[in-house]
Amino acid sequence: MPQIKSLLEIPGDYLEGGGQILRTALALSVIAQRPVRIFNIRLKRENPGLRQQHFNTLWALKEISDARVEGFYLGSREIKFYPLRIKSCELDIDIKTAGSIGLTLQPLIPVGCFSSLGLTLNIKGGTSGRGAIPIEYYWGVIIPILKRIGIEVKLDLIKRGYYPKGGGEVKVRIEPKINFTPLNLTEQGGLIKIEGISHANGNLKKQRVAERQKDKAEE
Template structure:
């Protein structure tokens, strides 16, 4: 009879020689590797919430000024400011970024200076999502440009963005106060923000935007004639009053230090429906433009958003998609208008970071798009132990 072969000793999963290597290999397999500078904010936002290391290479490698820009570097500084254990590494040319997220600590009396190349809305929009899942409420003061053509303005953030977030079950008040306004090129604005924390979001089903019942807005000037606001309001009302007489646009004349270091003007409008849907539009003229043109353009943009038939406007599509992903493991549904390029990029990112796939169903009758998904069941465990 042959003797059975003696089995080798079972290797311990905590073996120092093998265990550390296997753990590091598993860690590296979670690292997300991307190329280019597209959707940089949302890449870092997804990596922070999903707690996955991120490597981005070839950042503007072929451009005249290669590497990350000053506003992207400022965004990374903001992430480091509100996080504990965050690791950021950039190579000498600035074309490769290694980011390892930490715990979102939050905190009070935080200050962040934003370069004038982008508005405060560039930093504040993703921070509103991160702040909800922080360990402590965030109280932060931003300094820089409050109103730019490329980013969400402070008025839109206060009147529309906070409303969209509260639809997902955020009970605490998100407070956004603009102490000083600031426009390009020198800025000089100051915005104080307080973001509460939540345990978890709630699933939504926003399918009917409803008919519009009133228009509201804010027209402002910085270091300009106060007559500019009246001219913007008159031109905007000339279009909006054709549909609804309940139209009121507040005027804000910022002079001296309250108007920042540069002169400029702009207007922000909102439309509120009988179902509680709020859509927004904004216009900040580039260079020397007429106040009448700014008022008319903003009113027409708002009418276009209403005509698209979505429950959120084009500016807030990516924000709504991110909040849907972070909702509990239940079906969330949202009707939107035409998909923007940024929204399409965010839909791809959330599938890569969270494994959440959206069902996109066009509605031929209303010319809208139905988005639906099962949330990732994201919860704020830091808050529970706080």
């Protein structure tokens, strides 16, 4: 019989004590096929434990890896996660709130690279939110950097979703990749251009929020 690996203990209240510990630990657990126990999850946040977007991230990684999970419920402050394998599949992930699509996607990209046929993800939630990765950051920063490593990610925006309702939707395709290209960022390049995208909910059209944001940025 194969040897069962011992649980790696991870304190979820370390340093900032937010959801990033959970996302990173789960992604590495799936890739390394190493079970983890994460305790004191988001203990330093106003509402500790698994919130909806963290719950959905955990669910997605559970499905992808055929994992057994203990403590799998909203508000849980401790989980035990036992991944088995990495599957190629298509998943529909509905955060049901304005929870960040960008943060939900974050741990799924490295896991998808190690699947035999890649991953296709349909995610609903918030596309822009305070303190979270906006979709534009994926287009302008994350995806180009990943491409230099050899990772191919395609992200299509179907609909924007704003706080507090959410309702945004994206479709993501992550291609499989095992052999990566080293990333060399030791030399600072020169500034070529500065660009941005200003957008706002359609309900704010009369207030010209998108236009005022653009004007302020150009000052």
